Each structure stands twice: as structure tokens, then as C-alpha cells.
Amino acid sequence: MKIAVLGTGYVGLSTGVCLSEIGHNVTCIDINKEKIKHLRQGILPIYEPGLEALLASNITAGRLRFTTDRKELKDKEIIIIAVGTPQREDGEADLSYIEQAAKDISGYIAESSIIVIKSTVPVGTNEYIKKTIEKECGFSIQIISNPEFLRQGSAIHDTMNADRIIIGYENKAAAMKLQEMYRPLNLPILLTSIRSAEMIKYASNAFLATKISFINAMANICEAVGANIEDVAQGMGKDKRIGEAFLKPGIGYGGSCFPKDVEVLHHTASLYGINSSLLKETIEINESQKDLLVKKALIRFGKLKGKKITMLGLAFKPDTDDMREAPSINIARSLTSLGAEVVAYDPAAMINAKGILGDKILFANSVDEAVWNADALFIVTEWQEFQQLNLPTVLKKMKHPIIFDGRNCFKEDRIKACETIEYYSIGRPDM
Numbered sequence: 001m002k003i004a005v006l007g008t009g010y011v012g013l014s015t016g017v018c019l020s021e022i023g024h025n026v027t028c029i030d031i032n033k034e035k036i037k038h039l040r041q042g043i044l045p046i047y048e049p050g051l052e053a054l055l056a057s058n059i060t061a062g063r064l065r066f067t068t069d070r071k072e073l074k075d076k077e078i079i080i081i082a083v084g085t086p087q088r089e090d091g092e093a094d095l096s097y098i099e100q101a102a103k104d105i106s107g108y109i110a111e112s113s114i115i116v117i118k119s120t121v122p123v124g125t126n127e128y129i130k131k132t133i134e135k136e137c138g139f140s141i142q143i144i145s146n147p148e149f150l151r152q153g154s155a156i157h158d159t160m161n162a163d164r165i166i167i168g169y170e171n172k173a174a175a176m177k178l179q180e181m182y183r184p185l186n187l188p189i190l191l192t193s194i195r196s197a198e199m200i201k202y203a204s205n206a207f208l209a210t211k212i213s214f215i216n217a218m219a220n221i222c223e224a225v226g227a228n229i230e231d232v233a234q235g236m237g238k239d240k241r242i243g244e245a246f247l248k249p250g251i252g253y254g255g256s257c258f259p260k261d262v263e264v265l266h267h268t269a270s271l272y273g274i275n276s277s278l279l280k281e282t283i284e285i286n287e288s289q290k291d292l293l294v295k296k297a298l299i300r301f302g303k304l305k306g307k308k309i310t311m312l313g314l315a316f317k318p319d320t321d322d323m324r325e326a327p328s329i330n331i332a333r334s335l336t337s338l339g340a341e342v343v344a345y346d347p348a349a350m351i352n353a354k355g356i357l358g359d360k361i362l363f364a365n366s367v368d369e370a371v372w373n374a375d376a377l378f379i380v381t382e383w384q385e386f387q388q389l390n391l392p393t394v395l396k397k398m399k400h401p402i403i404f405d406g407r408n409c410f411k412e413d414r415i416k417a418c419e420t421i422e423y424y425s426i427g428r429p430d431m
């Protein structure tokens with residue numbers, strides 16, 4: 001099939017690359033000339049394991065192209081819109097990029113093209129975009145809501161092995177065409193109304209975020225009563241109705257999706273006068289979770305002025321360079337405002353972190369450099385590199401062997417094997 005993908009962010013790029021990998025003829029379109037120039041050369045604008053190799057092989061095979069030229073839309077059977085929908089100050093979704101994309105493509109699309117919205121958009125937006133395009137192009141179009149569930153860091157795996165594909169439609173033939181596009185993946189497909197499809201995306205992200213806030217709330221209770229959240233989560237997760245995934249306690253969820261989507265859903269509910277205090281609580285628990293490590297350090301040290309604190313990990317989660325809504329930002333700012341000297345290291349997110357935190361903190365080139373002479377070590381992101389650290393070697397380099405682990409990277413036996421360590425984690429007894 002001849003497919004165009006509009007927007008070359010995480011979702012657009014991963015979708016475009018994966019669709020070309022399963023044999024489609026894909027043209028990715030973006031207004032950013034520099035980005036397109038790099039992508040043509042096989043250079044990625046993002047850090048995403050495995051994506052670069054697939055990008056290169058599909059460009060070479062002639063199935064994947066990049067352009068800024070919207071005239072290329074003319075002969076496309078399917079046009080996928082995957083531009084960003086960030087959050088506005090007032091809590092609503094900022095639809096300006098998708099509105100602009102809708103207007104931009106109107107002069108170039110064929111009557112037979114099916115427009116597929118992959119961007120996460122509030123309920124009713126697909127209908128609004130359909131009307132916007134129709135007003136501009138003068139004929140009626142077919143629109144499909146096809147939300148995306150891939151995670152950063154495992155984008156290819158998640159696209160190729162998705163748990164489900166949601167097709168929200170009003171025209172049966174258009175829905176069948178999209179089913180045909182996905183057929184090589186052989187994945188479960190659920191056909192729904194457009195509004196239900198839009199809602200499925202928000203409800204899924206809100207549920208996962210709530211699951212995280214729930215386990216974090218339980219972790220805090222575990223600390224108070226002397227239980228171990230790892231055992232509690234394992235015991236809960238064995239119940240198939242609860243499930244083992246997304247019960248990992250920590251210093252809060254971040255990224256470009258959960259924080260924004262829960263806020264937007266909460267906002268949508270309030271627009272309709274619906275009580276969504278559950279979502280508000282999810283957000284509030286998450287916010288207070290970000291302060292946990294600093295609170296624990298304050299209890300331990302009394303004050304942090306003049307203390308050298310090392311932060312290992314800056315990205316909102318491992319295997320990404322994304323710093324959006326990363327708990328590390330709050331932690332670094334709290335520490336510096338309390339007068340601590342902060343040195344940070346992250347395997348991938350240093351450039352993005354420098355853009356946000358500037359010269360407020362120091363950036364080290366390696367774990368060794370970061371931990372040298374530190375009064376305490378904060379583990380903020382659970383990169384594999386940190387989980388595999390040789391703890392005795394790290395502790396020797398520090399001034400005091402004190403670790404505040406925000407991601408429970410180490411099992412009890414590894415901690416117990418270190419003679420001098422003082423170890424604080426989330427929802428587990430201090431060691």
C-alpha cells in the first residue's frame with residue numbers, strides 16, 4: 001500500500017519505519033527540513049534502540065522515503081497523522097499542530113485517501129479534524145481514529161507486537177482498508193466508534209498511571225508499617241485480575257504521555273461536570289512521589305547545604321533521551337535550592353538535560369566521575385548500566401557510602417554484601 005505519515009516524532013517515525021518493514025511503501029512527511037535531511041541520511045532525531053538499523057535497511061530497500069513536500073500526498077491510499085498534541089497551560093490539549101496539519105494537507109489529498117489520526121487527541125477531535133479538512137478541500141473524506149500504544153525505548157517491539165489495534169471508524173470500507181494495512185502484523189484488532197477509540201487511549205494511559213500511583217501509595221504505607229513493597233507487588237500481581245505489570249514503585253511517572261494525558265482527561269471530565277477526583281489523586285500522588293528522595297536525604301542529613309549529591313539517571317525512564325516531565329528535573333531543582341552541589345550523569349539524556357537544567361548542576365562524563373567524593377548517591381533512572389554497577393567499587397569512590405535509590409535497582413543480597421553501605425529505597429526497609 002502507498003502510505004504517507006505526517007510528523008516524524010516518536011510515533012510517526014516508528015510507525016513509518018515499521019509499516020515499511022512489513023512491505024508497505026511509506027513516505028514520511030515533516031515540515032522540519034533539517035530533520036528530513038538527517039533522516040534521509042539515516043540519522044535519527046531521537047534515541048530509540050533498534051530504530052536506526054530498520055530505518056537504514058528500509059531506505060535502502062526503497063520502501064521508505066522522507067520529504068517536506070506535501071504534493072507527495074496525492075497518490076497515497078492512507079495518510080496517517082502523527083503530529084504532537086502537547087498540553088496547554090490551562091490543562092487542555094494543544095491542538096494547533098494537528099489543526100495546522102489538517103489545513104496543510106487539504107489541498108493535496110485525493111478523494112479516495114483515508115485519513116488516520118494516530119496523535120492522542122481529546123474525544124471529539126477526529127470529527128473536528130474531519131470537518132476542518134472537508135471545509136478546506138471541498139469534498140467529504142473518510143477519517144479513522146487509530147490511537148497508538150507504543151512505549152518509548154521499545155517502540156519497534158511494541159508496534160510489531162501490539163496487544164491490540166484500535167480502529168475507530170464511521171465508514172466500514174475505510175475500516176477494512178486499515179485492517180488490510182495491518183494484516184501482515186497478524187494482531188488482534190478491535191473495531192469501535194471514533195469516540196470510543198479516542199477514549200480508549202486516554203482511559204488506558206490514565207489506568208496505567210493510576211496503577212503506578214496506587215503502588216507508590218502502597219509503597220509509602222509499606223515503609224511506615226515495615227513491609228516490603230517488592231513482595232507485596234509480587235503477591236498482588238500473581239492475581240490475574242491485577243496483573244504483574246506496572247506495579248513497580250518509584251519516584252513517579254514522567255514522559256510526554258502519562259502526565260499530559262491524565263491532566264487532559266481530568267480536564268475533559270470537568271468540562272462535562274463529571275467527578276474525576278480519582279485522576280486528580282493519581283496526579284497528586286505522582287507529584288509528591290518526586291520529592292521522596294530529597295525528603296529522605298533531608299531526614300538523613302538534617303540539611304543539604306554544601307553536600308555533594310550525585311544523580312545517576314536523568315531521562316524519565318531508561319532507554320530514552322527524553323527529559324519531558326522527568327522526575328530528575330524536580331529533584332535537581334530541589335537539591336540546588338537547598339544548597340546542595342549536584343553532579344549528574346545519564347547515558348543518553350545529557351544534552352536534553354543541559355537544555356533544561358543549564359548550569360544549575362554539573363554534568364559528569366561517567367559514573368566514576370559522577371560519584372567521586374559524593375556525600376550521597378541518588379539513583380533516579382534505572383538504566384541497565386546502573387543496575388549492574390559494582391557497588392563496592394562505587395562506594396569506595398564516595399565520601400560517604402550512602403545511596404538513595406528511587407527505582408529499587410538492587411536486591412537485598414547485593415546490599416547486604418556491601419559492608420559499609422547505608423541504603424534507602426522505595427517501600428522497603430532501610431538497609
Ligand code: UGA
Nearest residue numbers: 148149150151152246247248250252253254255257316317
Ligand atoms: C506510555 C504508555 O505505556 C504507552 O502505551 C503509550 O503509547 C505512551 O505512553 C503514549 O501515550 O504515547 P511511555 O511514556 O513511553 O509509554 O513509557 P512507559 O514505559 O509506559 O513509562 C511511563 C512512566 O511510568 C515512566 O516514567 C516509568 O518510569 C513509569 N513507570 C512505569 C513506573 O514508575 N512504574 C511502572 O511499573 C511502570
